[in-house]
Amino acid sequence: MSTIRVPYEKLPPAALAAIEATTGPVLSTESPAEGLNSAVAAKLHTATGTYFVKALPIDHRWVWTQQREADVASYVRSVAPALIAHTVTSGWNILIFEALPGRHADYRPGSADLPKVADLVRRVGELPAPRIELRDATQRLAAYVSHEADLQHFAGDTLLHTDWNNSNVIIGDDTRIVDWGWATRGAPWLDTAYWTIWLIAAGHSPESAEQYATHIPSWQAASTAGLNTFAAANARLWTETGGDHPDPWTKRIMTAAQDWHEYRQSRPSRHTDK
The missing domain is CATH 3.90.1200.10 (Aminoglycoside phosphotransferase (APH), C-terminal lobe)
Known part of the structure; x- marks a missing residue:
């Protein structure tokens, strides 16, 4: 049921630019071993804070789960991380969340x-x-x-x-x-x-x-x-x-x-x- 993991840095340049337009310049990244339903899953450390990015190609069979997360995010704020941005660019569907400490x-x-x-x-x-x-x-x-x-x-x-x-x-x-x-x-x-x-x-x-x-x-x-x-x-x-x-x-x-x-x-x- 897992998806082949793609390193964050391998996203298209336009996708990386779109992410950094929200987060600011990325200083370092971490890719967790868990969460293999996402092609890209990375914690981003920036000068403005820490974020968590999930991304799937727009033709992936589970890309609808990205939209589902975006749709439900405002209803689950008390029990889930805040969704900062949702964008589709360069063939990728991208979610940017606050990174939860813990x-x-x-x-x-x-x-x-x-x-x-x-x-x-x-x-x-x-x-x-x-x-x-x-x-x-x-x-x-x-x-x-x-x-x-x-x-x-x-x-x-x-x-x-x-x-x-x-x-x-x-x-x-x-x-x-x-x-x-x-x-x-x-x-x-x-x-x-x-x-x-x-x-x-x-x-x-x-x-x-x-x-x-x-x-x-x-x-x-x-x-x-x-x-x-x-x-x-x-x-x-x-x-x-x-x-x-x-x-x-x-x-x-x-x-x-x-x-x-x-x-x-x-x-x-x-x-x-x-």
Whole structure:
């Protein structure tokens, strides 16, 4: 699912000039290992401050995620970095964000970050749903349910992030989440459920991961059938993504999704239907 990374300096001169018209002259750059959905992802150090740039070629199959991030940015300012500029030039779609100080969240059992992330999941779930075009959870998961009627569990009008990879969560003076390109509209408990898979991937048992989830109010809106359907759908999704020879990163998430699905199959009564 990753995109071939292009060094920031390899952008066309006109694109570099357009970026520096906003940031000022770039003194140095850093390219993170994470965030491989962007062809260009770089932290820029300038005389006026530090910025984060994401860019994709305009003919890339995921370039629509750049527009989605731009569209949603003003609605998620309380939980995400500020969008400074969005420009399309020289065949590139470019987003310039404020660079968040801090580090990636630690999801491992016992981490002091876990209550902070749980609070962030809650805060995201309380954001008003913007009246802009968003993907719908029922559409995103339609190919992975056994029966079309099961999709009703995922329907809703809540703004969802859907990618709770710990590298998207920045722990600093505040806890915030980046990479809103897959913003989705759906049931209020779905982001908590997505986070549950990442907790399992970080070493939690399914039971322990669900215990963290219970601290988030939206989780209480989920039914047993809804959670079982979601866990099964994600097990299928990640199995399809991994294929016969998944890379280690994908294998870890694929195994977590499968483990959660098996847990919910074996103990379906652990969440009470509403």
